[in-house]
Amino acid sequence: MTTVIKRNKWEIWRDVIFALFAREIRTGFSDKLGLSWALVNPIAFIFVLSFIRGRMDGGDTHGVPTFVFMAYGLIFIQTFLNTFTTCSGSIKKNKALFAFRQVQPISAVIAAAMFEVLVKIFVIIGIFIVMYFLGIEINIDNPLLMMFCIFLLWWFSVMMGLMFGILILYVPEVxxxxxxxxxPLFFISATFFSLQDFPREYWAYLNWNPILHAIELTRYAAYHAYGTDGVSLTFLSLTVLVTTFLALSIYYTNWRQAISR
Structure with missing residues (x-):
């Protein structure tokens, strides 16, 4: 006699997310280069830009080693862009699966976001290994602040991806x-240059960008000598909170109509 196992909604949701996450891993690493390209590409990019920036400031950027300065900037901007792009496309990509009532769009977004976290963990480990062999000190003065900034930026990109993923179903031109x-985010998010490289009268034109605040605060968390001039953890946190509320409101009120289009 067959035994029927009853599961609550949370267990079903967990299993659906895990299945979609496993699917993301299979499709993301299905080519010949796979994870190796996800590691080599950002590290090589950091090397090239660090060399260029190092020739400009002698290997030290506002009290932070130039390689470390560039590494934090590029890891953060790539985390935002990759997570935002992947999450915004995950709803349309998995639209056929929504015929099963257990599978909802937000599950696909969470699975895509978790996949990006997995990739970035390997990238960060790879960069730390490179820093070790190059003799660059791995210094983190405030690890809690650093982890909080990383989480805020990642969650901000997930919510932006969720919001745009719903909008794309209504208006593909989005x-x-x-x-x-x-x-333009590569150039206005303190990726290559610090906010301190610009005159103070221009800071008001750059400070609206929460990605800039996350990158600069992370550099400060690694080296307190870097300072926090012009950036605010409060602004970053409130921006993420407002974005979360807006994204979840759009999703809650529109996801059923969106996937039926």
Whole structure:
């Protein structure tokens, strides 16, 4: 006689997310390069830009080793861009699976976000290994602040991806606006240059960007000598909170109509 195992909604949701997460891993690492390319690409990029920046400031950028300065900037901006792009596309990508009532769009977004976390963990470990062999000191003055900033940026990108993922189902042209929106972020998010490199009268034109606050605060968490001039953890936290409320409101009121289009 067959035994029927009853599961509550949370257990079903957990199993669905795990299944989608496993699917993301299989599709994400299905090519020949797989995880190795996810490691080599950002590390090589950091090396090239660190060399260029190092020739400008002698290997030390506002009290932070140039390689470390560039590493935090590039890891954070790539975390945002990759997570935002992957999460926003995950709803449309898995739309056929929503025919099963157990599978909901937010499950696909969470699975995609978890996959990006997995990739970035390997990237960070790879960069720390490179720093060790290069003789660069791995210094973190405030690990709690650093982890909190990483979480805030990751969650901000997930919520932005959720919001845009719903909007894309209504207006496919939003995808083109996303590309227009994300391209300048490399240059205005303190990735290559610190906020301190700009005159103070121009800070007001850059401080609206929460990614800049996350990157600069993380550099401060690693080296307190870097300082926190012009950035605010409160602003970053409130921005993430407002974005979360807005994204979840849009999702709650529109996801059923969106996937039926």
């Amino acid at each position: 995808n083109k606006l996303m590309n227009l929106f994300t391209r």
